[in-house]
Amino acid sequence: MSTRLVRRTLLSPSWCSACRSPRHTRFEIGPLVAAHLSTSTSSPALHASKDQDASRGPRQTTRAEEYLASLRAAGFEPSLKDIERCRPRKHAEPSSVAYITQYNDLLSTLCHSFSREQLKRFAQLYGLPAQWTRSNKRKVHFAEAIIEQQWKWPSLKEAEKLYRDSTEECVETFPVTPSQLFLILGKDGADLLQLSIGYKVHIGLSSHPLALRVEGLRGDISELTQVIKSLKQDILEERYHLPTKRPIRQDLLQRISRLAGAYVENVDQAGLVKGGCSKQSKN
Structure with missing residues (x-):
């Protein structure tokens, strides 16, 4: 499988099936992940991934989504307790590809389950700062704010950095x-x-x-x-004039430095020397 077909689409325009927003994107496997996975054109991991994608079929609704659908049908407005039903107990290591999948699935669940106004109201009820609850924000932005600011999940940008740092x-x-x-x-x-x-x-x-x-x-x-x-x-460098007004012999410089625990060198032939030591050792 060519690595050109497995590339990052973060922040590139695409339509979201959940909120129909042209600015919502899913974070797919980045070029570094692709390079890691595609060490061989017959990589079992790639074939397994393709088979899994093909067998998944249409997206299945969760129990939380079914419950929220029943609330809508009954004319009830969801509460914070209801959105908390969608919150996973834990997530994968942020530096892993599995985390990216979990993040996208959670974002899709929130966008499928709640309207823009409901997500905005949840963000306000959570007490998020005004920058995350402004009226000009899109539905997906409110969902991301809840996931990252309230539930403390690392952003996809942070996840990619962690992956790069570890690989x-x-x-x-x-x-x-x-x-x-x-x-x-x-x-x-x-x-x-x-x-x-x-x-x-x-x-x-x-x-x-x-x-x-x-x-x-x-x-x-x-x-x-x-x-x-x-x-x-922490290193302090200072200059000194020797009373002898003569430079230190070259064969003694290293020995003096080792004994003093400070680097010593001649600056000129008139007895000016420079020393460097730790500020802590001087104190």
Whole structure:
């Protein structure tokens, strides 16, 4: 099956069978999911998916929808208790394809079961902020507001990001100064090794320009980015004039740095040196 046929349609115009809105879309399998599933043209997962779609036939009504239909027939107006009947007890992991299916099914159920005005009233009864209950919003927007703002389901945009973070590998480069690199490395590189193990990434060193090169899953690198940013901000660099007015011998610089726990380097030949250390260690 070609990956061109299995692609994302999020935010692309299409008609919704539930609310007949040209702006309502269903989030289908994105290109990353397609690439993951289509590792082989004879993938059992793809064939199983096709067979399931073919065998599902017309959409079956749920007990909640049948109950709401009986309310309409009797002339009763549904309450919050009634819409809560449509609320699933739990959902799949947001980073999975199953979550996308569950979200779309729930959205379709709400749009089939309630009118635009009823969904708007529910949003108001839930006490959602005015931005989610404005009169100019469409039926599907009220349903999405209830699902995401009241029932706390991640949006489809968030779900796609979580999927990408958990499956897509990437490479990031973090420029560093010599003193930053010294302190991030730790003694004999122990601190850097712990970062690599803790975030399940490979960390290498680039010398021109000086930088850390990190390879791994997008989500893990995103977390590590914040850690490296924090470490760099915690580093204090200062300059000192030595009373000897002479530079430190090159063979002593590394030894002094290791003993002091701070990176030390000569700036000129007149005894000006630069040191970098953690703000916490200085305090």
